[in-house]
Amino acid sequence: MTEPEQANHAHAFLLPDQLDALIERLREQGYRTVGPRVVDGAIVYRDVERADELPHGYIDTQDGGRYRLVRDEDAGAFDHVVGPDSLKRFVFPSCDTVLRADLQDGSWTMTPAGLPDEPVAVIGVRGCDLQALAVTDRVFLEGPYVDPLYEARRRNMFLVAVNCRRAAATCFCHSMNTGPAAGGGFDLALSELADGFVVESGSAAGDELIATAGWPAPDTARLEQARAQTAQLEAEMHARDGVVRDDGAMSRQRSLDTEGIHDLLLGRLSHARWEDIGDRCLACSNCTMVCPTCFCSSVEEVSDLAGEHVTRERSWASCFTAEHSYMNSGTVRKSIASRYRQWLTHKLASWHDQFGMSGCTGCGRCITWCPVGIDLTEEVAAIRD
Amino acid sequence: MTHRARITRIKAEVSGIWTYDLAFEDEAVAASYRFAPGQFNMLYLPGFGESAISVSSDAESAETISHTVRVAGNVTHALARKKVGDEVALRGPFGSAWPIEQCRGQDVVIACGGVGLAPLRPVIYHVIRHRGDFGRVILLYGARTPADLLFTDEYAAWQDADVEVCATVDLGDETWQGDIGVVPILFYRLRLDAPRTRVLTCGPEVMMRFVIFEARARKVEKRHIYISMERNMNCAVGLCGHCQLGPAFVCKDGPVFTYEKMEPYLNLEDF
Numbered sequence: 001m002t003e004p005e006q007a008n009h010a011h012a013f014l015l016p017d018q019l020d021a022l023i024e025r026l027r028e029q030g031y032r033t034v035g036p037r038v039v040d041g042a043i044v045y046r047d048v049e050r051a052d053e054l055p056h057g058y059i060d061t062q063d064g065g066r067y068r069l070v071r072d073e074d075a076g077a078f079d080h081v082v083g084p085d086s087l088k089r090f091v092f093p094s095c096d097t098v099l100r101a102d103l104q105d106g107s108w109t110m111t112p113a114g115l116p117d118e119p120v121a122v123i124g125v126r127g128c129d130l131q132a133l134a135v136t137d138r139v140f141l142e143g144p145y146v147d148p149l150y151e152a153r154r155r156n157m158f159l160v161a162v163n164c165r166r167a168a169a170t171c172f173c174h175s176m177n178t179g180p181a182a183g184g185g186f187d188l189a190l191s192e193l194a195d196g197f198v199v200e201s202g203s204a205a206g207d208e209l210i211a212t213a214g215w216p217a218p219d220t221a222r223l224e225q226a227r228a229q230t231a232q233l234e235a236e237m238h239a240r241d242g243v244v245r246d247d248g249a250m251s252r253q254r255s256l257d258t259e260g261i262h263d264l265l266l267g268r269l270s271h272a273r274w275e276d277i278g279d280r281c282l283a284c285s286n287c288t289m290v291c292p293t294c295f296c297s298s299v300e301e302v303s304d305l306a307g308e309h310v311t312r313e314r315s316w317a318s319c320f321t322a323e324h325s326y327m328n329s330g331t332v333r334k335s336i337a338s339r340y341r342q343w344l345t346h347k348l349a350s351w352h353d354q355f356g357m358s359g360c361t362g363c364g365r366c367i368t369w370c371p372v373g374i375d376l377t378e379e380v381a382a383i384r385d
Numbered sequence: 386m387t388h389r390a391r392i393t394r395i396k397a398e399v400s401g402i403w404t405y406d407l408a409f410e411d412e413a414v415a416a417s418y419r420f421a422p423g424q425f426n427m428l429y430l431p432g433f434g435e436s437a438i439s440v441s442s443d444a445e446s447a448e449t450i451s452h453t454v455r456v457a458g459n460v461t462h463a464l465a466r467k468k469v470g471d472e473v474a475l476r477g478p479f480g481s482a483w484p485i486e487q488c489r490g491q492d493v494v495i496a497c498g499g500v501g502l503a504p505l506r507p508v509i510y511h512v513i514r515h516r517g518d519f520g521r522v523i524l525l526y527g528a529r530t531p532a533d534l535l536f537t538d539e540y541a542a543w544q545d546a547d548v549e550v551c552a553t554v555d556l557g558d559e560t561w562q563g564d565i566g567v568v569p570i571l572f573y574r575l576r577l578d579a580p581r582t583r584v585l586t587c588g589p590e591v592m593m594r595f596v597i598f599e600a601r602a603r604k605v606e607k608r609h610i611y612i613s614m615e616r617n618m619n620c621a622v623g624l625c626g627h628c629q630l631g632p633a634f635v636c637k638d639g640p641v642f643t644y645e646k647m648e649p650y651l652n653l654e655d656f
Contacts, residue, residue: 099387101431101432101474103431106472107389107472108389108431108472108474110387110389110431110474139624140624143623143637144622144623144637145622145623145624145637147624266631266649269649269653269656270653295624295626296625296626296627297620297624297625297626298619298625298627299434299435299619299620299625300434301431301432301433301434303431303432307431307432310431310432317625317626317627319626319629324617324626324627325616325617325627326617327615327616327617328455328457328458329589329615332616332617332655332656333655333656334655335655337655338654338655338656341656342629342656345631346629350629350631350632353631353632353633354632354633354634
């Protein structure tokens with residue numbers, strides 16, 4: 001796990017074919033190496049053993065309810081942005097055993113689940129997803145109760161970030177101040193250039209890896225180029241005007257005005273727009289599944305036939321289901337409009353009350369993977385008007 | 386941490402409601418377990434699941450931990466099939482407590498309906514143990530019928546300890562001599578000294594809304610009205626997300642809140 005930022009971390013320059021050496025070093029240190037791969041027409045996190053398994057020459061075009069991979073011979077290994085996966089699945093898997101209970105001689109023995117100890121190195125993490133990890137750290141590690149399973153997985157991570165040099169139309173990290181540069185919380189951060197990768201360390205573990213690998217430091221020109229390309233993207237994102245361009249790849253480019261958003265949303269809980277969204281929303285819960293910070297879960301009892309060996313299995317839950325708010329006196333949030341209102345006000349407003357930060361990182365996944373293309377940036381703007 | 390406990394007594398209270406007295410199996414756990422009035426435990430029956438149940442016994446009588454349970458769901462139905470001597474598991478206590486300290490030296494109105502008296506009974510026990518620390522103490526309690534009133538065998542003792550007990554029912558029977566109507570109507574017979582009144586309420590949300598209305602009509606301050614909210618509490622530690630209510634997790638930040646904090650969210654449909 002990454003420790004707080006220190007000054008004067010190491011830098012290095014890798015030739016394109018030295019990505020393999022990076023993966024190899026991590027594997028030698030005992031990490032399972034995971035990175036972006038093309039699977040079923042989307043870029044998701046899978047085990048990566050060689051750099052040529054990365055999605056070289058692919059970019060993703062994203063829009064409300066739309067995700068397409070496009071071949072682009074000029075694209076590097078990391079010119080796609082974020083797919084449906086996030087780091088969430090590595091620190092908070094969609095299914096997890098939390099407790100076992102075994103009946104012996106008429107008495108129950110209860111054993112908390114063993115703690116996972118597999119070190120995982122994730123390659124290709126974006127600034128928005130590093131922030132998402134900071135958000136889930138706050139939820140699972142920094143409150144009055146710590147989740148031991150999350151903690152065990154989190155402590156064993158090595159994060160290789162990527163500074164984005166391209167954004168999708170759904171990205172709005174610039175509005176949430178989470179990207180496109182990796183802001184911190186990484187061990188190494190890569191900037192992809194035409195002739196290689198500038199590598200910046202962000203932790204002692206990252207420093208050590210660079211030192212032992214013996215990679216040369218980047219020259220000033222490359223360091224500057226690495227910094228400039230992400231800065232240029234950020235400037236472009238801030239200059240977004242929201243205009244629809246009709247060249248196909250460039251749809252409405254998102255931004256979110258976060259000014260006073262807490263009081264805005266919690267002050268307009270009876271706004272007519274909620275009903276309007278409720279008419280479009282399918283309550284499918286896709287947005288909560290792809291959201292890197294949505295942390296709701298339910299626990300189910302899984303028993304053998306005799307009822308003597310039981311495991312308690314935790315799985316992701318969604319506030320878009322009726323059962324999420326079910327009590328014996330009935331379901332609290334009966335309408336879909338009320339469930340969307342719960343999700344959005346929690347994500348953007350009451351999250352600040354609970355955790356002192358926004359629950360949104362501007363990754364745009366909820367826009368892309370919504371089957372009817374509901375766009376929270378558009379909905380907030382409508383509620384603001 | 387989930388602990389084993391044994392059922393030491395089962396008392397049938399009223400139709401559909403039983404009180405289970407539990408004792409921890411582990412002596413060290415039994416010795417160290419403390420709860421504050423208003424807090425709850427997660428009762429666990431392996432194979433059925435967990436249920437959040439408030440503790441209904443005296444917080445200063447450590448040997449017995451009672452849970453007064455209305456049979457409603459999967460877990461409570463399974464609990465209803467248990468017998469004295471059977472084992473259950475529990476973890477806790479969780480949640481916020483009734484404001485005993487803030488009530489000291491003040492008049493206390495306890496307004497509750499149905500099984501909502503259970504989490505407030507520890508407050509009554511506390512008041513009686515330390516009666517001189519409190520001013521007037523009034524219990525306003527309602528149930529559907531006289532047969533549904535909880536803990537009736539204790540009212541005389543409470544009254545002897547100078548707790549004013551006012552009960553009302555929705556539907557009387559041939560022997561009922563008391564009030565008919567909902568709990569908030571009982572406020573009409575009270576002369577409250579508003580600045581020194583603290584209201585503690587637990588029951589259906591609609592009842593609490595009208596209790597708040599009556600208290601506010603008598604100028605009781607918002608921050609002096611305490612409500613116990615119910616939401617779907619699964620994990621009890623603020624991590625599963627099911628019990629969210631605006632800025633709060635009911636399990637961790639509640640279940641007891643001031644009306645001042647909950648006011649914006651109480652009258653919103655489906656919030």
